[in-house]
Amino acid sequence: MTNHYFEDETQDHFIEEPDSEEWQFVQVAPGQRLDTALAECTSLSRSYIQNLIQQERVLVNSQPKKANYRVQEEDRIEISIPPAQKLDVLPEELPLDIVYEDDDLLVVNKPQGMVVHPAPGAWSGTLVNALLYHCQNLSGINGVIRPGIIHRIDKDTSGLLVVAKTDDAHHHLAHQIKEHSVGRSYRAVVHGLMSEPSGTVDAPIGRDPKDRKKMAVVFKNSRNAVTHYYVLERFMQFTEIKAVLDTGRTHQIRVHMAYLKHPVLGDPLYGPKKNPFGMTGQVLHAETLSFIHPRTGEKMTFTADPPESFRDVLEKLKNSD
Known part of the structure; x- marks a missing residue:
């Protein structure tokens, strides 16, 4: 029998997925x-x-x-969980920005626009396809569709992910995520001027009862979610922030910022329909990632600068002030 995560972005619980x-x-x-x-x-x-x-x-x-x-x-x-469908996920020679790699894990800077793992409508061109081409020894805990994947970020969010090469590394890193000891900070540009220099959003997130494709702050059938935010710079109609996650719910930063009436710029799901800069996807970047190495016990911290598209938006904002 194989232990699998049926994951949302938190991957908080195990349940065994049988081979039969x-x-x-x-x-x-x-x-x-x-x-x-x-x-x-x-x-x-x-x-x-x-x-x-x-x-x-x-x-x-x-x-x-x-x-x-x-x-x-x-x-x-x-x-009774039906056995996982056995599907072939093919290696693809795609660009990979590998920030760190050893025998146990990789840290990858995912580009905006890349899906993390295959799913209906995106069976190729994903991070997993690229990882399979780069290395064959990925953790098998999440099966053939999500080998090595411990946590995710949205397709149109760029930034850092840790990927497990071995099952032992996967278990250790997943436990750290479950215990909320993995450090994750993001940079984002949001609509409007945030008046306070910092703040915390402690509001539970669940499926939006009015639109099942969206998440929302709801108080029934939800899970606790905590986001800390810090103002980095204010522009005429927008604010650049740093967001630090205590939890990792699906779309957490995007939902919490929209809840504050400061949706992430370019967010097609939670922001205004009008896109003032014509960008594709939200201006949101997973900038910093820290965790304890599963073999050495060393605390490791990685940082990736925002992509060019993010920097272009900042430049436009500075020039418009």
Whole structure:
């Protein structure tokens, strides 16, 4: 049996993905809906769990239940995850900006516009395709689609990612992410003038109930999310900030900045439809990454300058003041 993460950006929980059909017991908190309880104790999405419930792949006391069933204290819940589909992900000779590499891991500066791993609509041209061409010995914990991938950043966000070459390195690094001990800071340009020099957004993030393609600050079926921000420079109608993550929820910085009414410039999902500079994607860059090396125990910190497109926007902003 192989341990896999079913990942959102946090990858907080393990659940075993079998190589063949079998059932696993899952311990959940009582008093909640069945789908919500399973989503909270695993990293499976609620929609994926609802699909499993419809297929009767979730049993309560050996009986199928509906998604809105309220879990009782003594309930025994079993779940059957279908075996992962075996797909060929082909190596591709694509440019890779490798910041650091050793026998255990790589640190890569991902360009804006590159998807991290294959998914429907993007089976090639991804970071994983490039990594497979560069090296064959990537961690197998996340299967054939996401070898070596421990955490992600959005397609149109540039910046630093750590990639595991071995399963042992993957486990160590994933544990650090789970414990929120991996340091991650971003640079961004946001709409409007932020009045305070710094601040913290402590607001839970979950699926937007009005648009399932988006995340939002919601207080039901959500997970805690904390973002610290620091003003770097103010322009006439925009602010450059540094954002530091305590957690790593999907679209966290983009959602939190939009929640503050300061959406990230160029964000096609959470920002204004009008794009004043005609850029593709949000002006957001994962600038700094720090973690403890899984073999040596050394604290390692890496920094990558923002890409040319980010610097061009800053230059335009400075010239417009």
